Amino acid sequence: MINIEQIIELLKLGKLIPEETVYSICLKAQELFIQEANVSHVDTPVTICGDIHGQLHDLLTLFEKSGGMENTRYIFLGDFVDRGFYSLESFLLLLCFKLRYPDRVTLIRGNHETRQITKVYGFYDEILRKYGNSNVWRYCCEVFDYLSLGAIVDNQIFCVHGGLSPDVSTINEIRAIDRKQEVPHEGAMCDLLWSDPDDVDTWSLSPRGAGFLFGKNEVNKFLHENGFDLIARAHQLVMEGYKEMFDGGLVTVWSAPNYCYRCGNIAAVLRIDDDMSRNYTIFEAVQPQDSVGNAIIPTKKPQMDYFL
Amino acid sequence: MQTVQQTDYDAFSSKLACLSKGYLPPNEQSLITPIKGFVSIYQGYKDLHLQYFQALKGEFGGRRLASKINRSIQNSQPVMNYGTYLRTLSIDIPLLSYINEIAPSEQCQIVNLGCGSDLRCSQFVDKGEFPQVMKYIDLDFKQSIEFKQSVLQKLPQGPSNDIYEAVSCDLNNIDETMSVLTKLLKADIPTVFITECALCYMPQEESQILIDSIRKTFNTGVWLSYDPIGGDEPNDRFGKIMKDNLLMSRNLDLPTLLIFNSKDTYSNRWSQYEQVTIQNMWDFLQSTISPIEQKRLQSVQFLDEIEELRIMQSHYVTMKAQWQ
Numbered sequence: 328m329i330n331i332e333q334i335i336e337l338l339k340l341g342k343l344i345p346e347e348t349v350y351s352i353c354l355k356a357q358e359l360f361i362q363e364a365n366v367s368h369v370d371t372p373v374t375i376c377g378d379i380h381g382q383l384h385d386l387l388t389l390f391e392k393s394g395g396m397e398n399t400r401y402i403f404l405g406d407f408v409d410r411g412f413y414s415l416e417s418f419l420l421l422l423c424f425k426l427r428y429p430d431r432v433t434l435i436r437g438n439h440e441t442r443q444i445t446k447v448y449g450f451y452d453e454i455l456r457k458y459g460n461s462n463v464w465r466y467c468c469e470v471f472d473y474l475s476l477g478a479i480v481d482n483q484i485f486c487v488h489g490g491l492s493p494d495v496s497t498i499n500e501i502r503a504i505d506r507k508q509e510v511p512h513e514g515a516m517c518d519l520l521w522s523d524p525d526d527v528d529t530w531s532l533s534p535r536g537a538g539f540l541f542g543k544n545e546v547n548k549f550l551h552e553n554g555f556d557l558i559a560r561a562h563q564l565v566m567e568g569y570k571e572m573f574d575g576g577l578v579t580v581w582s583a584p585n586y587c588y589r590c591g592n593i594a595a596v597l598r599i600d601d602d603m604s605r606n607y608t609i610f611e612a613v614q615p616q617d618s619v620g621n622a623i624i625p626t627k628k629p630q631m632d633y634f635l
Numbered sequence: 636m637q638t639v640q641q642t643d644y645d646a647f648s649s650k651l652a653c654l655s656k657g658y659l660p661p662n663e664q665s666l667i668t669p670i671k672g673f674v675s676i677y678q679g680y681k682d683l684h685l686q687y688f689q690a691l692k693g694e695f696g697g698r699r700l701a702s703k704i705n706r707s708i709q710n711s712q713p714v715m716n717y718g719t720y721l722r723t724l725s726i727d728i729p730l731l732s733y734i735n736e737i738a739p740s741e742q743c744q745i746v747n748l749g750c751g752s753d754l755r756c757s758q759f760v761d762k763g764e765f766p767q768v769m770k771y772i773d774l775d776f777k778q779s780i781e782f783k784q785s786v787l788q789k790l791p792q793g794p795s796n797d798i799y800e801a802v803s804c805d806l807n808n809i810d811e812t813m814s815v816l817t818k819l820l821k822a823d824i825p826t827v828f829i830t831e832c833a834l835c836y837m838p839q840e841e842s843q844i845l846i847d848s849i850r851k852t853f854n855t856g857v858w859l860s861y862d863p864i865g866g867d868e869p870n871d872r873f874g875k876i877m878k879d880n881l882l883m884s885r886n887l888d889l890p891t892l893l894i895f896n897s898k899d900t901y902s903n904r905w906s907q908y909e910q911v912t913i914q915n916m917w918d919f920l921q922s923t924i925s926p927i928e929q930k931r932l933q934s935v936q937f938l939d940e941i942e943e944l945r946i947m948q949s950h951y952v953t954m955k956a957q958w959q
Binding site for chain 1: 642645646649709710712713715718719722832863870871872873875876877880881887929933934936937938939940941942943946947951
């Protein structure tokens with residue numbers, strides 16, 4: 328038996344979790360996610376969070392500033408891993424919270440929760456560095472395949488990592504996707520994880536090479552058709568932490584402050600109360616500290632940060 | 636001094652990563668405005684760098700260095716590869732354009748101040764395509780130059796000796812630098828001065844004296860410079876974070892990053908020069924690299940975050956100062 332509370336405490340300290348324990352956590356989490364629909368329903372009050380990207384210490388700040396897992400429900404919009412130095416710990420912490428408080432946590436898949444992207448953007452290398460083999464990476468990727476694609480808050484807010492797809496006009500079409508697979512390079516599932524809102528008249532090619540750009544027309548049509556007020560998504564770095572667009576019909580929430588330890592941005596989460604009011608909490612990056620208050624500088628830097 | 640020298644291996648491994656992933660070399664469709672001879676300066680470009688990398692392993696401390704470089708190549712991220720590509724072209728393009736303007740019967744000279752492992756000497760000297768280039772000087776710290784010379788000797792085709800010269804000198808010692816330059820170069824021949832991430836490591840006063848001395852000493856030429864700028868928007872914290880990060884993680888100081896924090900403050904140092912143009916690297920990308928090439932670059936690896944690329948590239952500049 329694994330002791331979730333104990334593991335949560337270890338993870339908060341950034342400690343390495345034994346391979347077998349990770350395996351058990353992943354297996355249990357998978358059993359939970361397999362039961363969930365592609366799009367789950369969530370009640371208010373709830374806190375919606377954007378990209379985390381392995382910034383464990385900032386994730387801890389996020390919980391601190393927004394009430395904490397013990398007190399409120401959370402939706403995470405994906406991109407838990409890659410780029411930061413603590414992808415594994417961040418993802419496992421969220422999985423442990425899910426196991427400990429299954430009804431209070433909704434985890435949505437981001438475009439980084441795939442085998443292909445994690446091999447380029449750091450999660451795979453982090454696992455090799457920490458364990459000397461890729462087993463833990465494989466366990467996590469199995470979990471990625473079961474993460475849901477979206478969530479709906481009180482039938483009024485659609486939550487998704489990236490955005491809309493020309494192949495999706497109703498939620499039922501998302502429900503019909505066979506999600507338990509590696510994210511394809513095109514099609515509805517890919518678009519939901521990759522697309523971006525932009526000042527465009529109609530569906531346009533995305534400069535990211537996957538997904539689409541969509542504009543106010545597409546957003547209004549989707550909101551109207553499904554009876555929603557808002558699309559809450561993440562996926563794009565916003566210097567101010569959040570950004571509303573299209574007369575408040577869409578919001579981007581970004582929860583990784585000082586992204587990649589160099590961008591200098593602030594981060595935000597969005598709390599939706601019972602009256603559906605939107606409250607943003609912004610927060611800044613903290614310098615990771617050890618137990619006696621000294622700054623922790625990751626010693627094995629996985630990448631070069633600057634052009635020198 | 637040593638911390639500055641080590642930045643050269645960052646630059647070199649970045650370039651190798653960029654080559655091994657296939658960002659570099661560019662091709663005939665890369666530029667919005669094509670330039671004569673653009674593709675041919677990259678012929679054999681990858682082999683040249685791989686040969687240099689191979690030869691470097693044979694040097695003292697080379698194996699350790701090589702494994703470090705190998706690791707950074709493996710971990711190279713798209714946003715960095717993109718930037719290295721842009722950085723390389725931001726010097727190559729104006730350099731080639733300047734040489735192209737000089738008739739083959741005329742002469743010019745090229746100096747790379749703080750050259751590190753840069754191999755432009757091979758691109759612009761060895762191929763015999765630019766008879767104009769009568770002198771090419773690489774200048775850097777003694778240790779860097781000695782290392783480079785012995786690596787270059789091992790290459791199948793090292794740079795031709797009569798044109799190419801590698802000289803050791805501390806750029807911060809302006810008297811020494813100027814006496815080396817005046818000894819090796821002719822003051823009345825058009826001369827290209829390159830500083831690619833070199834001025835940013837110099838104290839404010841020294842860099843200004845160097846800029847002024849070169850203008851006074853040489854009758855005509857062009858200065859091409861690439862450097863980071865700290866940023867001058869009220870909420871812009873990029874520069875401060877960069878300065879702190881580099882100081883903390885590797886004890887590397889960029890004394891003027893927050894002083895020359897904008898295009899204007901950076902380029903004002905060349906106010907004695909006649910034509911000064913400066914662009915941040917994001918604008919350089921948009922104004923120089925063709926849409927078809929941008930598409931190619933995006934597809935080399937998935938570029939996951941455009942905003943991050945914009946932020947980083949907005950904090951680097953390419954400057955060209957021409958006189959006479």
